[in-house]
Amino acid sequence: MGKTFLTGYAHAVEARTPAEAEERVEELPDWLRGFAYEGAGMGLAMLDGLPFGRSDNVSRFLATPVGTRYQYLAYVGIGWAMARLPRFRWPKPTxxxxxxxxxxxxxxxxxxxxxxxxxxxxxxxxxxxxxxxxxxxxxxxxxxxxxxxxxxxxxxxxxxxxxxxxxxxxxxxxxxxxxxxxxxxxxxxxxxxxxxxxxxxxxxxxxxxxxxxxxxxxxxxxxxxxxxxxxxxxxxxxxxxxxxxxxxxxxxxxxxxxxxxxxxxxxxxxxxxxxxxxxxxxxxxxxxx
Missing domain, CATH: 1.25.40 (Serine Threonine Protein Phosphatase 5, Tetratricopeptide repeat)
Known part of the structure; x- marks a missing residue:
């Protein structure tokens, strides 16, 4: 499960689009994919917290059909990112x-x-x-x-x-x-x-x-x-x-x-x-x- 989490994280930060990350995660065993999407949520939130690049990576993923299905796991992943980001880079609750x-x-x-x-x-x-x-x-x-x-x-x-x-x-x-x-x-x-x-x-x-x-x-x-x-x-x-x-x-x-x-x-x-x-x-x- 831990390895799958890290795999999802890597797919999210390496992908050019949410669809590309999803395609790679969907290749994993089905019962483990939730852990991968939790890792992906962390990865996307880390990207949003960087001082350069896009800041809508999480919202773009959550707007997809798979993002809707795994919304809970993605939100948990955002919390993992908050533990690693400075507080002024945390997402706005709104x-x-x-x-x-x-x-x-x-x-x-x-x-x-x-x-x-x-x-x-x-x-x-x-x-x-x-x-x-x-x-x-x-x-x-x-x-x-x-x-x-x-x-x-x-x-x-x-x-x-x-x-x-x-x-x-x-x-x-x-x-x-x-x-x-x-x-x-x-x-x-x-x-x-x-x-x-x-x-x-x-x-x-x-x-x-x-x-x-x-x-x-x-x-x-x-x-x-x-x-x-x-x-x-x-x-x-x-x-x-x-x-x-x-x-x-x-x-x-x-x-x-x-x-x-x-x-x-x-x-x-x-x-x-x-x-x-x-x-x-x-x-x-x-x-x-």
Missing amino acids: SLDPVLAPLVLDGYGFHQAYFHTARYVDAQYQDPKFPWPGGPHGDYANHAIDQGIGRASWFVRGTDPVLVADLVDSFPAARRDDLWSGIGLAATYAGGGDDPAAAERDLRTLVARAGDHRGNLAQGSAFAAHARVRAGIVPAHSVLATRVLCGMTPQEAAGLADECRPDHRAGGDKPAYEIWRQRLADALVTTEV
């Missing part, structure tokens, strides 16, 4: 979908947890004044970053459900909802071991250890299912994970996610993305798992 913009911070959090594990995972660092995206919901940034840290934790702890759960338990209680959400997403989208029986046991261990956070775990799984269904490629490990964590098929989980999604006008004291997550978690927690 250039992104107002509901999905926090996915960028998820990508940022994954990067920081994966490459700066001692600080962000072991020392549990948070920037109390994270500057992006700002605005009335600026204090939500650390929640979205924690979702990325949770997603990275699935890999940092080697997809071992006991080690992953022990890690989450070491964090303050107020951060665990977001961490479990990221874990559910990673376990569903990327999977774990190759043996289906062992994988199912691991997933059931996650459900048991999540406890009161089971709805958040399921919500992350449903988001992963939504991304898989949207791309039209649903591998067997995602089918298994959605069944165990959500109690339904990936298509049913994706449909429920669509039903729960607010429009961009959703306001109040929470961003639309968080309203979406909470609605979906509440709907899923009543499902028998």
Whole structure:
């Protein structure tokens, strides 16, 4: 998966057009392409952040049919780029979908947890004044970053459900909802071991250890299912994970996610993305798992 991410990054920065990058990525095994498009999102955002050349590489890609199918992964890739770019080169929040913009911070959090594990995972660092995206919901940034840290934790702890759960338990209680959400997403989208029986046991261990956070775990799984269904490629490990964590098929989980999604006008004291997550978690927690 890591190699595929880097391959997608390379295709994006080397290509002359989004179509050329897409042509090369589409040659990869189908279930891995999402990781390549995540890398491509990072590559295109890095190009946009350079002081020369075009600054619309991401927007041109997202305007294509494949960019629409892999929008979530591309947004996460933008967050990876933000971790490598100076802050004055970060994208303007207004250039992104107002509901999905926090996915960028998820990508940022994954990067920081994966490459700066001692600080962000072991020392549990948070920037109390994270500057992006700002605005009335600026204090939500650390929640979205924690979702990325949770997603990275699935890999940092080697997809071992006991080690992953022990890690989450070491964090303050107020951060665990977001961490479990990221874990559910990673376990569903990327999977774990190759043996289906062992994988199912691991997933059931996650459900048991999540406890009161089971709805958040399921919500992350449903988001992963939504991304898989949207791309039209649903591998067997995602089918298994959605069944165990959500109690339904990936298509049913994706449909429920669509039903729960607010429009961009959703306001109040929470961003639309968080309203979406909470609605979906509440709907899923009543499902028998």
